[in-house]
Amino acid sequence: MTLQFNKKTNLFEEEFYHYELQDVKEPELYRDLFPYDEVPRITFNHRLVPMNVADKAWITDTTFRDGQQSLPPFRVEDIVHLYDLMHKLDNDSGLIRQTEFFLYTKRDREAVEKCLSRGYKFPQITGWIRAVESDFKIVKEMGLKETGILTSVSDYHIFLKLKWTRRQAMDNYLKIVRAALENGIIPRCHFEDITRADIYGFVIPFARELMKLSKEFNLPVKVRACDTMGYGVAIAGASLPRNTHGIIYGLNKHGEVPSEWLEWHGHNDFYRSLTNATHSWMYGCSAANGAWLGIGERTGNTPIEALIMEYISLRGREGIEKLDTTVITEIAEYMRDVMGIEVPANRPFVGKNFNLTKAGIHADGISKSEEIYNIFDTQKILNRPPMVGITDKSGVAGIAYWINNYYRVKPEDKINKDAEGVKTIMALVLKEYESNRIIGISDEEMINFTKQYLPEIHKKYEKNIKG
Numbered sequence: 013m014t015l016q017f018n019k020k021t022n023l024f025e026e027e028f029y030h031y032e033l034q035d036v037k038e039p040e041l042y043r044d045l046f047p048y049d050e051v052p053r054i055t056f057n058h059r060l061v062p063m064n065v066a067d068k069a070w071i072t073d074t075t076f077r078d079g080q081q082s083l084p085p086f087r088v089e090d091i092v093h094l095y096d097l098m099h100k101l102d103n104d105s106g107l108i109r110q111t112e113f114f115l116y117t118k119r120d121r122e123a124v125e126k127c128l129s130r131g132y133k134f135p136q137i138t139g140w141i142r143a144v145e146s147d148f149k150i151v152k153e154m155g156l157k158e159t160g161i162l163t164s165v166s167d168y169h170i171f172l173k174l175k176w177t178r179r180q181a182m183d184n185y186l187k188i189v190r191a192a193l194e195n196g197i198i199p200r201c202h203f204e205d206i207t208r209a210d211i212y213g214f215v216i217p218f219a220r221e222l223m224k225l226s227k228e229f230n231l232p233v234k235v236r237a238c239d240t241m242g243y244g245v246a247i248a249g250a251s252l253p254r255n256t257h258g259i260i261y262g263l264n265k266h267g268e269v270p271s272e273w274l275e276w277h278g279h280n281d282f283y284r285s286l287t288n289a290t291h292s293w294m295y296g297c298s299a300a301n302g303a304w305l306g307i308g309e310r311t312g313n314t315p316i317e318a319l320i321m322e323y324i325s326l327r328g329r330e331g332i333e334k335l336d337t338t339v340i341t342e343i344a345e346y347m348r349d350v351m352g353i354e355v356p357a358n359r360p361f362v363g364k365n366f367n368l369t370k371a372g373i374h375a376d377g378i379s380k381s382e383e384i385y386n387i388f389d390t391q392k393i394l395n396r397p398p399m400v401g402i403t404d405k406s407g408v409a410g411i412a413y414w415i416n417n418y419y420r421v422k423p424e425d426k427i428n429k430d431a432e433g434v435k436t437i438m439a440l441v442l443k444e445y446e447s448n449r450i451i452g453i454s455d456e457e458m459i460n461f462t463k464q465y466l467p468e469i470h471k472k473y474e475k476n477i478k479g
Contacts, residue, residue: 020064031220031266034213035179039167042208045254046243058249061261064296066271069327071319072301073098073111074277076123077140077160078313079303080114083353090351091123092130094304094343099132101339105332107323108316109299111135112160115150124154138200143188151197158198160236161188165215166205166253178214186221193229200234202277207243211252211262219267234273235263236301239288242281242311246291256288257295264296275299278314280306285314290322304343305355305362317344317361338395361394369410370401370452376409376429379416402453404445408438415462418455419473433466 014027046052075094080086095111102108113127114120127137139159141147151159163185164170170181185201192199201222209215219235226233237259246256253259260276263269276292276299278285289300306315317340329335344362347353357365367390369378377384378398391397397417400410408429415434416426427434440461441453459477463470 031212031216033178033182033217034210035177036167036210036213039171040210040213041167042253045251046208052243052254054245054247054254055251056247056249057251059251059258060248061257061295063294064261064264064271065294066274066296066298068272069293069298069300069323070107070109071316071323072109072275072299073135073303073316074301074313075111075303075307075316077112077114078277078309079307082307082309082312085117085119086123086351088119088123088126090346092126093346093350095127095130095132095135097339097343097346098135099130101336101343102134103334103336104134105335106134107320107332107335108135110138110158112138112140115139115141115147115154121150121154124156128155140202143185145188145191148188148191151192152195156197158200158234159192160200160202161185161192162204163189163201163218164204165218166209167214168208169205170214182214182218182221185218186225189222189225189233193225193231193233196231198232198234200236200275202236202238204238205240206237206259207239207241207254209253211259212266215259216262216267219263219269223268232273234275235267235269236275236277236299237263237292237297239276239278239285242279242284244278244284244288246284246287256291260292260295260297271296271298273298275301277301279309280311280314285312286318286322289314289319290326293323293326305347305353305359307353321361337393341395365401366390367396368399368401370403371405371410374400376407376413379409379413379429402441402458404442406438406441408434411438411441414458415466415469418458418477419462419469420476421469421473425469425472427466427469431466433462433469436465437461 015024016027018025045055076091098108098111113124124137137156139151139154139156141151141159142162170176170178174181189199189201203215206215222233243254244256245254263274264271274297276289276297278288293300300319302314302316302319304316306312320337340361344355348355355362357363360366367386369385374385378386382398386398399417400406400414402410402414411434412427412429
Protein backbone atom coordinates (compact mmCIF):
# COMPACT_ATOMS: atom_id res chain seq x y z
CA MET A 13 0.00 0.00 0.00
CA THR A 14 1.17 3.52 -0.79
CA LEU A 15 -0.17 6.92 0.16
CA GLN A 16 -0.77 9.80 -2.20
CA PHE A 17 -2.07 13.30 -1.53
CA ASN A 18 -5.10 14.10 -3.69
CA LYS A 19 -4.98 17.82 -4.50
CA LYS A 20 -8.66 17.84 -5.45
CA THR A 21 -9.96 16.34 -2.20
CA ASN A 22 -7.01 17.65 -0.15
CA LEU A 23 -6.73 14.31 1.60
CA PHE A 24 -4.22 11.49 1.82
CA GLU A 25 -5.60 8.48 -0.04
CA GLU A 26 -4.53 4.85 -0.10
CA GLU A 27 -3.38 3.30 -3.34
CA PHE A 28 -3.55 -0.47 -3.05
CA TYR A 29 -3.23 -1.76 -6.57
CA HIS A 30 -2.13 -0.80 -10.06
CA TYR A 31 -4.28 -2.60 -12.57
CA GLU A 32 -2.49 -4.63 -15.24
CA LEU A 33 -3.80 -6.08 -18.50
CA GLN A 34 -5.57 -9.42 -18.08
CA ASP A 35 -4.87 -11.13 -21.38
CA VAL A 36 -7.61 -13.76 -21.14
CA LYS A 37 -7.87 -16.68 -23.55
CA GLU A 38 -11.66 -16.59 -23.80
CA PRO A 39 -13.77 -13.43 -24.22
CA GLU A 40 -15.65 -12.05 -21.23
CA LEU A 41 -19.15 -11.49 -22.58
CA TYR A 42 -20.97 -11.01 -19.25
CA ARG A 43 -23.73 -13.43 -20.16
CA ASP A 44 -25.41 -12.92 -16.78
CA LEU A 45 -25.93 -9.25 -17.69
CA PHE A 46 -26.40 -9.66 -21.45
CA PRO A 47 -28.20 -12.97 -22.11
CA TYR A 48 -29.24 -11.68 -25.58
CA ASP A 49 -32.46 -13.71 -25.64
CA GLU A 50 -33.71 -11.54 -22.77
CA VAL A 51 -33.71 -7.85 -21.88
CA PRO A 52 -30.26 -6.99 -20.42
CA ARG A 53 -30.12 -7.04 -16.65
CA ILE A 54 -29.05 -4.29 -14.27
CA THR A 55 -27.17 -5.86 -11.36
CA PHE A 56 -26.03 -4.31 -8.09
CA ASN A 57 -23.02 -4.72 -5.83
CA HIS A 58 -24.03 -1.70 -3.69
CA ARG A 59 -20.62 -0.09 -4.04
CA LEU A 60 -20.71 3.69 -4.20
CA VAL A 61 -18.15 6.07 -5.63
CA PRO A 62 -17.91 9.76 -4.69
CA MET A 63 -19.44 12.49 -6.76
CA ASN A 64 -16.52 14.40 -8.25
CA VAL A 65 -17.64 17.31 -10.41
CA ALA A 66 -14.90 18.56 -12.71
CA ASP A 67 -13.72 22.15 -12.41
CA LYS A 68 -14.84 22.84 -15.97
CA ALA A 69 -17.37 21.15 -18.24
CA TRP A 70 -18.38 21.52 -21.86
CA ILE A 71 -20.19 19.89 -24.79
CA THR A 72 -18.75 18.27 -27.91
CA ASP A 73 -20.64 17.60 -31.13
CA THR A 74 -20.86 14.47 -33.28
CA THR A 75 -23.64 15.59 -35.65
CA PHE A 76 -21.36 15.32 -38.70
CA ARG A 77 -19.92 11.93 -37.66
CA ASP A 78 -22.19 9.63 -35.65
CA GLY A 79 -25.24 11.75 -36.43
CA GLN A 80 -24.67 11.84 -40.17
CA GLN A 81 -23.94 8.13 -40.50
CA SER A 82 -27.55 7.37 -39.51
CA LEU A 83 -28.97 9.43 -42.40
CA PRO A 84 -28.36 10.03 -46.10
CA PRO A 85 -25.07 11.96 -46.52
CA PHE A 86 -25.39 15.65 -45.73
CA ARG A 87 -24.73 18.18 -48.46
CA VAL A 88 -21.59 20.24 -47.98
CA GLU A 89 -23.61 23.46 -47.85
CA ASP A 90 -25.78 22.02 -45.06
CA ILE A 91 -22.75 21.00 -43.01
CA VAL A 92 -21.19 24.44 -43.39
CA HIS A 93 -24.44 26.21 -42.52
CA LEU A 94 -24.95 24.07 -39.40
CA TYR A 95 -21.36 24.72 -38.41
CA ASP A 96 -21.98 28.46 -38.79
CA LEU A 97 -25.09 28.18 -36.63
CA MET A 98 -23.21 26.24 -33.94
CA HIS A 99 -20.60 28.98 -33.87
CA LYS A 100 -23.36 31.61 -33.68
CA LEU A 101 -24.94 29.76 -30.75
CA ASP A 102 -21.65 29.24 -28.91
CA ASN A 103 -20.69 32.86 -29.58
CA ASP A 104 -17.11 32.23 -28.41
CA SER A 105 -18.31 31.00 -25.00
CA GLY A 106 -16.53 27.65 -25.47
CA LEU A 107 -19.51 25.60 -24.27
CA ILE A 108 -19.76 23.88 -27.67
CA ARG A 109 -16.07 23.07 -27.58
CA GLN A 110 -15.50 20.73 -30.54
CA THR A 111 -17.15 19.01 -33.49
CA GLU A 112 -15.90 15.92 -35.30
CA PHE A 113 -15.92 14.92 -38.97
CA PHE A 114 -15.47 11.86 -41.11
CA LEU A 115 -12.51 12.30 -43.47
CA TYR A 116 -12.99 9.49 -45.99
CA THR A 117 -14.93 10.87 -48.95
CA LYS A 118 -14.33 13.87 -51.18
CA ARG A 119 -17.51 15.40 -49.72
CA ASP A 120 -16.22 14.89 -46.15
CA ARG A 121 -12.92 16.59 -46.90
CA GLU A 122 -14.54 19.47 -48.80
CA ALA A 123 -16.82 20.13 -45.83
CA VAL A 124 -13.87 20.11 -43.44
CA GLU A 125 -11.87 22.49 -45.64
CA LYS A 126 -14.75 24.96 -45.93
CA CYS A 127 -15.45 24.87 -42.20
CA LEU A 128 -11.75 25.30 -41.41
CA SER A 129 -11.66 28.34 -43.69
CA ARG A 130 -14.13 30.07 -41.36
CA GLY A 131 -11.33 30.39 -38.80
CA TYR A 132 -13.60 29.91 -35.79
CA LYS A 133 -12.09 29.10 -32.41
CA PHE A 134 -15.25 27.23 -31.38
CA PRO A 135 -16.34 24.65 -32.20
CA GLN A 136 -12.86 23.29 -32.94
CA ILE A 137 -12.82 20.88 -35.89
CA THR A 138 -11.49 17.39 -35.19
CA GLY A 139 -11.37 14.17 -37.18
CA TRP A 140 -12.32 10.53 -36.62
CA ILE A 141 -10.40 7.50 -37.89
CA ARG A 142 -9.98 3.80 -37.35
CA ALA A 143 -6.85 2.60 -35.56
CA VAL A 144 -4.95 2.00 -38.81
CA GLU A 145 -1.98 3.92 -40.21
CA SER A 146 -3.59 4.52 -43.61
CA ASP A 147 -6.40 6.48 -41.95
CA PHE A 148 -3.92 8.52 -39.95
CA LYS A 149 -2.32 9.80 -43.16
CA ILE A 150 -5.61 11.56 -43.99
CA VAL A 151 -5.54 13.44 -40.68
CA LYS A 152 -2.04 14.70 -41.49
CA GLU A 153 -3.09 15.78 -44.96
CA MET A 154 -6.07 17.73 -43.59
CA GLY A 155 -3.87 19.53 -41.05
CA LEU A 156 -6.11 18.81 -38.05
CA LYS A 157 -4.80 19.29 -34.51
CA GLU A 158 -6.84 16.46 -32.98
CA THR A 159 -8.46 13.25 -34.15
CA GLY A 160 -10.65 10.59 -32.66
CA ILE A 161 -9.28 7.05 -33.01
CA LEU A 162 -11.55 4.00 -32.79
CA THR A 163 -10.14 1.81 -30.01
CA SER A 164 -12.81 -0.77 -29.19
CA VAL A 165 -12.50 -2.08 -25.63
CA SER A 166 -15.09 -4.84 -25.12
CA ASP A 167 -14.32 -8.48 -25.84
CA TYR A 168 -17.36 -8.46 -28.13
CA HIS A 169 -15.29 -6.24 -30.43
CA ILE A 170 -11.77 -7.41 -29.64
CA PHE A 171 -12.45 -11.16 -29.94
CA LEU A 172 -15.60 -11.43 -32.05
CA LYS A 173 -15.14 -8.57 -34.53
CA LEU A 174 -11.41 -7.86 -34.73
CA LYS A 175 -10.32 -11.46 -34.01
CA TRP A 176 -7.54 -10.25 -31.72
CA THR A 177 -6.44 -10.98 -28.21
CA ARG A 178 -6.52 -8.19 -25.64
CA ARG A 179 -2.72 -7.88 -25.88
CA GLN A 180 -2.88 -7.56 -29.66
CA ALA A 181 -5.62 -4.93 -29.37
CA MET A 182 -3.66 -2.87 -26.87
CA ASP A 183 -0.44 -3.07 -28.87
CA ASN A 184 -2.16 -2.11 -32.12
CA TYR A 185 -3.98 0.81 -30.50
CA LEU A 186 -0.86 2.12 -28.79
CA LYS A 187 1.02 2.00 -32.09
CA ILE A 188 -1.37 4.38 -33.86
CA VAL A 189 -1.63 6.64 -30.79
CA ARG A 190 2.16 6.89 -30.73
CA ALA A 191 2.14 7.78 -34.44
CA ALA A 192 -0.31 10.62 -33.74
CA LEU A 193 1.82 11.95 -30.90
CA GLU A 194 4.99 11.74 -32.96
CA ASN A 195 3.30 14.05 -35.46
CA GLY A 196 2.13 16.49 -32.80
CA ILE A 197 -1.55 15.51 -33.20
CA ILE A 198 -3.69 15.05 -30.09
CA PRO A 199 -5.27 11.57 -30.12
CA ARG A 200 -8.75 11.06 -28.68
CA CYS A 201 -9.22 7.35 -28.06
CA HIS A 202 -12.80 6.21 -28.49
CA PHE A 203 -13.28 3.36 -25.99
CA GLU A 204 -16.03 1.75 -28.03
CA ASP A 205 -18.56 -0.46 -26.21
CA ILE A 206 -17.20 0.40 -22.78
CA THR A 207 -20.41 -0.66 -21.02
CA ARG A 208 -19.74 -4.29 -22.02
CA ALA A 209 -15.98 -4.17 -21.38
CA ASP A 210 -13.80 -5.59 -18.62
CA ILE A 211 -13.20 -2.28 -16.86
CA TYR A 212 -10.33 -3.36 -14.59
CA GLY A 213 -8.99 -6.14 -16.80
CA PHE A 214 -8.59 -4.08 -19.99
CA VAL A 215 -10.04 -0.56 -19.88
CA ILE A 216 -8.08 0.81 -16.90
CA PRO A 217 -4.75 -0.85 -17.88
CA PHE A 218 -5.16 0.54 -21.40
CA ALA A 219 -5.92 4.02 -20.07
CA ARG A 220 -2.80 3.89 -17.89
CA GLU A 221 -0.65 3.02 -20.90
CA LEU A 222 -2.12 5.97 -22.75
CA MET A 223 -1.24 8.27 -19.87
CA LYS A 224 2.34 6.98 -20.02
CA LEU A 225 2.50 7.97 -23.68
CA SER A 226 1.06 11.37 -22.81
CA LYS A 227 3.87 11.98 -20.33
CA GLU A 228 6.47 10.74 -22.80
CA PHE A 229 5.38 13.21 -25.49
CA ASN A 230 4.07 15.94 -23.18
CA LEU A 231 0.79 16.05 -25.10
CA PRO A 232 -2.78 15.25 -24.02
CA VAL A 233 -4.18 11.82 -24.81
CA LYS A 234 -7.94 12.02 -24.47
CA VAL A 235 -10.34 9.20 -23.66
CA ARG A 236 -13.92 9.07 -24.90
CA ALA A 237 -16.00 6.54 -22.96
CA CYS A 238 -18.44 5.27 -25.58
CA ASP A 239 -21.70 3.73 -24.41
CA THR A 240 -22.13 2.35 -27.91
CA MET A 241 -25.23 0.26 -27.22
CA GLY A 242 -26.85 2.49 -24.60
CA TYR A 243 -26.35 -0.03 -21.78
CA GLY A 244 -25.00 2.54 -19.30
CA VAL A 245 -26.96 3.16 -16.10
CA ALA A 246 -26.54 6.10 -13.76
CA ILE A 247 -27.89 4.31 -10.69
CA ALA A 248 -26.07 4.35 -7.36
CA GLY A 249 -24.82 0.90 -6.42
CA ALA A 250 -25.18 -0.65 -9.87
CA SER A 251 -22.42 -3.03 -10.95
CA LEU A 252 -19.80 -2.56 -13.62
CA PRO A 253 -19.51 -2.56 -16.54
CA ARG A 254 -22.87 -0.80 -16.85
CA ASN A 255 -22.47 1.73 -14.04
CA THR A 256 -21.70 5.19 -15.46
CA HIS A 257 -20.45 6.42 -12.09
CA GLY A 258 -18.00 3.54 -11.76
CA ILE A 259 -16.67 3.88 -15.31
CA ILE A 260 -15.86 7.58 -14.94
CA TYR A 261 -14.48 7.07 -11.42
CA GLY A 262 -12.27 4.22 -12.61
CA LEU A 263 -10.87 6.13 -15.58
CA ASN A 264 -10.26 9.26 -13.51
CA LYS A 265 -8.97 7.66 -10.30
CA HIS A 266 -7.26 4.42 -11.33
CA GLY A 267 -6.68 5.16 -15.01
CA GLU A 268 -5.27 8.57 -14.04
CA VAL A 269 -7.05 10.30 -16.92
CA PRO A 270 -7.56 13.98 -16.00
CA SER A 271 -11.16 15.20 -16.11
CA GLU A 272 -10.39 17.62 -18.94
CA TRP A 273 -9.25 14.68 -21.09
CA LEU A 274 -12.35 12.60 -20.31
CA GLU A 275 -15.46 12.56 -22.47
CA TRP A 276 -18.75 10.62 -22.41
CA HIS A 277 -20.50 9.49 -25.59
CA GLY A 278 -23.84 7.75 -25.10
CA HIS A 279 -26.68 6.28 -27.12
CA ASN A 280 -30.36 6.27 -26.25
CA ASP A 281 -31.35 2.63 -26.72
CA PHE A 282 -32.78 2.46 -23.19
CA TYR A 283 -33.83 6.13 -22.87
CA ARG A 284 -30.77 6.84 -20.72
CA SER A 285 -28.51 8.95 -22.92
CA LEU A 286 -29.16 12.32 -21.26
CA THR A 287 -29.10 10.93 -17.72
CA ASN A 288 -25.82 9.13 -18.35
CA ALA A 289 -24.22 12.20 -19.93
CA THR A 290 -25.33 14.39 -17.03
CA HIS A 291 -23.96 11.94 -14.47
CA SER A 292 -20.67 11.69 -16.35
CA TRP A 293 -20.28 15.42 -15.69
CA MET A 294 -21.14 14.92 -12.04
CA TYR A 295 -18.65 12.10 -11.50
CA GLY A 296 -15.53 13.62 -13.01
CA CYS A 297 -15.88 13.95 -16.79
CA SER A 298 -15.46 17.38 -18.40
CA ALA A 299 -16.91 16.67 -21.86
CA ALA A 300 -20.33 15.32 -22.81
CA ASN A 301 -20.75 14.37 -26.46
CA GLY A 302 -24.00 14.62 -28.41
CA ALA A 303 -25.69 15.40 -31.72
CA TRP A 304 -28.29 17.95 -32.68
CA LEU A 305 -31.86 16.61 -32.38
CA GLY A 306 -30.33 13.44 -30.92
CA ILE A 307 -29.66 11.98 -34.37
CA GLY A 308 -27.29 9.04 -34.64
CA GLU A 309 -27.06 5.29 -34.95
CA ARG A 310 -30.27 3.41 -34.08
CA THR A 311 -31.97 5.44 -31.32
CA GLY A 312 -29.45 8.26 -31.63
CA ASN A 313 -27.03 10.20 -29.47
CA THR A 314 -27.59 12.55 -26.55
CA PRO A 315 -29.40 15.64 -27.93
CA ILE A 316 -27.13 18.69 -27.75
CA GLU A 317 -30.12 20.96 -27.16
CA ALA A 318 -30.85 18.92 -24.02
CA LEU A 319 -27.20 19.01 -22.90
CA ILE A 320 -27.24 22.81 -23.13
CA MET A 321 -30.28 22.98 -20.85
CA GLU A 322 -28.73 20.47 -18.42
CA TYR A 323 -25.51 22.45 -18.29
CA ILE A 324 -27.29 25.73 -17.52
CA SER A 325 -29.47 23.97 -14.93
CA LEU A 326 -26.40 22.59 -13.15
CA ARG A 327 -23.86 25.40 -13.54
CA GLY A 328 -25.72 28.53 -14.59
CA ARG A 329 -24.44 31.00 -17.18
CA GLU A 330 -21.30 32.20 -15.45
CA GLY A 331 -18.52 32.11 -18.02
CA ILE A 332 -20.92 31.43 -20.91
CA GLU A 333 -22.87 34.69 -20.81
CA LYS A 334 -22.45 35.11 -24.58
CA LEU A 335 -24.17 31.78 -25.36
CA ASP A 336 -27.21 32.48 -27.60
CA THR A 337 -29.77 29.76 -26.87
CA THR A 338 -32.28 31.18 -29.36
CA VAL A 339 -30.11 29.65 -32.11
CA ILE A 340 -31.27 26.22 -30.93
CA THR A 341 -34.56 27.02 -32.67
CA GLU A 342 -32.76 28.15 -35.83
CA ILE A 343 -30.78 24.89 -35.95
CA ALA A 344 -33.88 22.75 -35.44
CA GLU A 345 -35.85 24.63 -38.09
CA TYR A 346 -33.01 24.36 -40.60
CA MET A 347 -32.56 20.63 -40.04
CA ARG A 348 -36.31 20.08 -40.34
CA ASP A 349 -37.26 22.46 -43.15
CA VAL A 350 -34.14 22.43 -45.34
CA MET A 351 -32.48 19.09 -44.59
CA GLY A 352 -35.75 17.17 -44.22
CA ILE A 353 -34.87 15.59 -40.87
CA GLU A 354 -37.95 14.53 -38.94
CA VAL A 355 -38.44 16.26 -35.60
CA PRO A 356 -41.09 14.53 -33.47
CA ALA A 357 -43.77 17.02 -32.49
CA ASN A 358 -43.43 16.23 -28.79
CA ARG A 359 -39.64 16.49 -28.65
CA PRO A 360 -38.52 18.80 -25.83
CA PHE A 361 -37.23 22.27 -26.81
CA VAL A 362 -37.40 21.70 -30.59
CA GLY A 363 -40.64 19.82 -31.36
CA LYS A 364 -43.69 21.61 -32.76
CA ASN A 365 -45.74 20.81 -29.66
CA PHE A 366 -42.97 21.54 -27.15
CA ASN A 367 -44.70 24.60 -25.68
CA LEU A 368 -48.11 24.19 -27.29
CA THR A 369 -51.27 23.32 -25.39
CA LYS A 370 -54.61 22.16 -26.77
CA ALA A 371 -56.51 22.18 -23.49
CA GLY A 372 -58.79 25.15 -22.97
CA ILE A 373 -58.18 25.27 -19.24
CA HIS A 374 -54.42 25.44 -19.90
CA ALA A 375 -54.88 28.16 -22.50
CA ASP A 376 -56.96 30.14 -20.03
CA GLY A 377 -54.16 29.81 -17.47
CA ILE A 378 -51.47 30.87 -19.94
CA SER A 379 -53.51 33.90 -20.99
CA LYS A 380 -53.49 35.04 -17.35
CA SER A 381 -49.84 34.15 -16.65
CA GLU A 382 -47.50 32.23 -18.93
CA GLU A 383 -45.66 30.77 -15.95
CA ILE A 384 -48.66 28.64 -15.02
CA TYR A 385 -48.21 26.25 -17.96
CA ASN A 386 -44.91 27.23 -19.63
CA ILE A 387 -41.67 25.69 -18.31
CA PHE A 388 -39.65 28.91 -18.67
CA ASP A 389 -39.70 32.06 -20.79
CA THR A 390 -39.54 30.20 -24.09
CA GLN A 391 -39.77 33.46 -26.04
CA LYS A 392 -36.60 34.80 -24.40
CA ILE A 393 -34.61 31.56 -24.22
CA LEU A 394 -35.64 29.84 -27.47
CA ASN A 395 -37.41 32.58 -29.46
CA ARG A 396 -40.59 30.49 -29.23
CA PRO A 397 -43.63 32.02 -27.53
CA PRO A 398 -46.04 29.55 -25.93
CA MET A 399 -48.79 28.55 -28.35
CA VAL A 400 -52.15 26.80 -28.31
CA GLY A 401 -53.50 24.30 -30.80
CA ILE A 402 -57.16 24.65 -31.65
CA THR A 403 -59.51 21.69 -31.20
CA ASP A 404 -62.96 21.19 -29.70
CA LYS A 405 -61.25 21.25 -26.27
CA SER A 406 -59.68 24.71 -26.70
CA GLY A 407 -62.57 26.81 -25.43
CA VAL A 408 -62.98 30.54 -26.03
CA ALA A 409 -59.86 31.20 -23.94
CA GLY A 410 -57.82 29.11 -26.35
CA ILE A 411 -59.28 30.89 -29.38
CA ALA A 412 -58.50 34.32 -27.91
CA TYR A 413 -54.99 33.29 -26.91
CA TRP A 414 -54.24 31.84 -30.36
CA ILE A 415 -55.31 35.05 -32.11
CA ASN A 416 -53.43 37.37 -29.74
CA ASN A 417 -50.27 35.29 -29.90
CA TYR A 418 -50.26 34.30 -33.56
CA TYR A 419 -50.90 37.86 -34.71
CA ARG A 420 -48.60 39.25 -31.98
CA VAL A 421 -51.31 41.70 -30.95
CA LYS A 422 -50.15 44.64 -28.82
CA PRO A 423 -51.34 44.64 -25.18
CA GLU A 424 -53.73 47.55 -25.71
CA ASP A 425 -55.48 45.76 -28.59
CA LYS A 426 -55.67 42.24 -27.17
CA ILE A 427 -59.06 40.62 -27.44
CA ASN A 428 -60.57 38.66 -24.58
CA LYS A 429 -62.54 35.44 -24.54
CA ASP A 430 -65.86 37.30 -24.26
CA ALA A 431 -65.49 39.04 -27.64
CA GLU A 432 -68.33 38.19 -30.01
CA GLY A 433 -65.93 37.29 -32.80
CA VAL A 434 -64.16 34.80 -30.51
CA LYS A 435 -67.47 33.19 -29.52
CA THR A 436 -68.47 32.90 -33.18
CA ILE A 437 -65.17 31.23 -34.13
CA MET A 438 -65.51 28.78 -31.21
CA ALA A 439 -69.01 27.88 -32.36
CA LEU A 440 -67.70 27.18 -35.87
CA VAL A 441 -64.89 25.04 -34.47
CA LEU A 442 -67.36 22.99 -32.41
CA LYS A 443 -69.56 22.55 -35.48
CA GLU A 444 -66.58 21.06 -37.33
CA TYR A 445 -66.12 18.41 -34.64
CA GLU A 446 -69.83 17.69 -34.42
CA SER A 447 -69.45 16.70 -38.09
CA ASN A 448 -66.94 13.99 -37.05
CA ARG A 449 -63.76 15.97 -37.64
CA ILE A 450 -60.78 14.30 -35.92
CA ILE A 451 -57.82 16.55 -36.77
CA GLY A 452 -56.90 19.93 -35.29
CA ILE A 453 -57.90 23.26 -36.81
CA SER A 454 -55.03 24.47 -39.00
CA ASP A 455 -53.36 27.87 -38.76
CA GLU A 456 -54.69 28.70 -42.22
CA GLU A 457 -58.26 28.00 -41.10
CA MET A 458 -57.81 30.15 -38.01
CA ILE A 459 -56.44 32.99 -40.12
CA ASN A 460 -59.52 32.81 -42.35
CA PHE A 461 -61.82 32.77 -39.32
CA THR A 462 -60.03 35.80 -37.87
CA LYS A 463 -60.15 37.64 -41.19
CA GLN A 464 -63.90 37.08 -41.37
CA TYR A 465 -65.03 37.54 -37.76
CA LEU A 466 -62.34 39.84 -36.31
CA PRO A 467 -61.43 41.86 -39.42
CA GLU A 468 -59.98 44.79 -37.48
CA ILE A 469 -57.40 42.53 -35.83
CA HIS A 470 -56.50 40.80 -39.08
CA LYS A 471 -56.11 44.05 -41.00
CA LYS A 472 -53.99 45.75 -38.35
CA TYR A 473 -51.69 42.81 -37.53
CA GLU A 474 -51.61 40.71 -40.70
CA LYS A 475 -48.03 41.83 -41.31
CA ASN A 476 -46.93 40.09 -38.09
CA ILE A 477 -47.86 36.63 -39.33
CA LYS A 478 -44.75 34.54 -39.93
CA GLY A 479 -44.34 33.25 -43.47
